Amino acid sequence: MEHKVDLVQYTVILLRRKKFLVVNFFLVCVVAAVYAFFIAKKQFAASVTFLPPTSESRGLSTFLSGFDLASVFGSDVMPEQILTVFVSHLLRRQIIEEFSLYEKYKIKDRPGRFQIALKKLDRNLEINTDEVGKMGISKYVSYTIRAYHESPDTSYLMARRVFGIVDSMVKEISADRGRRDRLFVEKQLALAKQRLDSLQEKFRAFQVTNKAYNVPEQVSASLRSYGQLRASILANEIQIQRLKRDYRSNYPSIASLKKTNRVLEEKLESLEKLTEPDIMPGLEVSAELVPRYTNFLRDMEVQNELIMLLSEELEQAKLKEVRDVSPLKIVDPAYVPDYKARPKRSVLAAGIVLIYMVLLCGTLILQHVYTSYLKHTRAFNEITGALRSRQ
Helix, strand or coil, X not given: CHHHHHHHHHHHHHHHCHHHHHHHHHHHHHHHHHHHHHHCCCEEEEEEEEXXXXXXXXXHHHHHHCXXXXXXXXXXXXXXXXXXXXXXXXXXXXXXXXXXXXXXXXXXXXXXXXXXXXXXHHHHEEEEEEEEEECCEEXXXXXXXXXXXXXXXXHHHXXXXXXXXXXXXXXXXXXXHHHHHHHHHHHHHHHHXXXXXXXXXXXXXXXXXXXXXXXXXXXHHHHHXXXXXXXXXXXXXXXXXXXXXXXXXXXXXXXXXXXXHHHHHHXXXXXXXXXXXXXXXXXXXXXXXXXXHHHHHHHHHHHHHHHHHHHXXXXXXXXXXXXXXXXXXXXXXXXXXXXXXXXXXXXXXXXXXXXXXXXXXXXXXXXXXXXXXXXXXXXXXXXXXXXXXXX
8 A cells, every 4th residue: 555655756756846847848859859760770681591511411321322522512601600700800800991991980009809709799780590499498590690880881891791700701711621531531441451461461471371362162172072082982882882792801902992991981071181281171170261261251341342432532521622612601681771670760769768767757756765765764864974074
């Protein structure tokens, strides 16, 4: 209830000074209109709208399927990094110096002039983004750089120049990434070739030492010989059993067949347990040679495939390093504006009037509170007395 009484009281105080308020209202309206329509400087705006670079994504399937042109003509700059480039001091310093903003802001000889110019430039240079997305996940689809200046031609040139610097920095970042990629891939390619040379040298020594020139074929030949010998022994055993039914055990043909079988069994044993290097390796040795031979072939095949992939990567990195195609696509170029962008005169005038009248009403209320309450309180008098005594 007290608040309502105070509000009514303050309203009554203002109504008692209504003539004063009305006079001040008309005066401030005139002043605000004169300032907004005749004194406030007009500013023109020129803008450039462009699409961000497309992010590249590649995998092993890309390399296996062929040359990836998207990775060459895409960009290594993420769309979000355009904002970082735009607010960089490098870009701002170039704009300040090229358009003589120190002189325009009248701070050429002031200390810390660059920081002061940065704050003023933030009001005259802006970038807006257009985003799409759902569930908190969004991406930038376009950017608009807007430059304000009292001269329409200067705002046009400034917008174009800012975009040109952003575009140049994006291309420089991409080219630098291509150079670093090229150096890295060249190093990895050299290491892969060294590993392949080392593997080939070890493989050659393995082949010469073990006479393992084509182990699968050599083992197959040994198995065929083993099978033929085993078949011959079985055929001779059958012949011996048939002859024993008709002749004595010491029959010459039977003795000859037994002698032949002994020779064949010695050959079988030799094929099974031969440990010395030979064109037809022993079966026991083959169990060790085949895995080693296969591992050598597998490792060399892997290194060859790696060299092919790195070679393709190297070519792509070289193209990135020397490309000068802009990854930014302009969809709305800058043009010389023919109508001011700000200030909004009616809004400016209304704002001046509103602020002045709020301050005036507040001052009248504070004056009443002072004369009616504070001036006669003991605490206020003690404070003012202490302040006067110190003086």
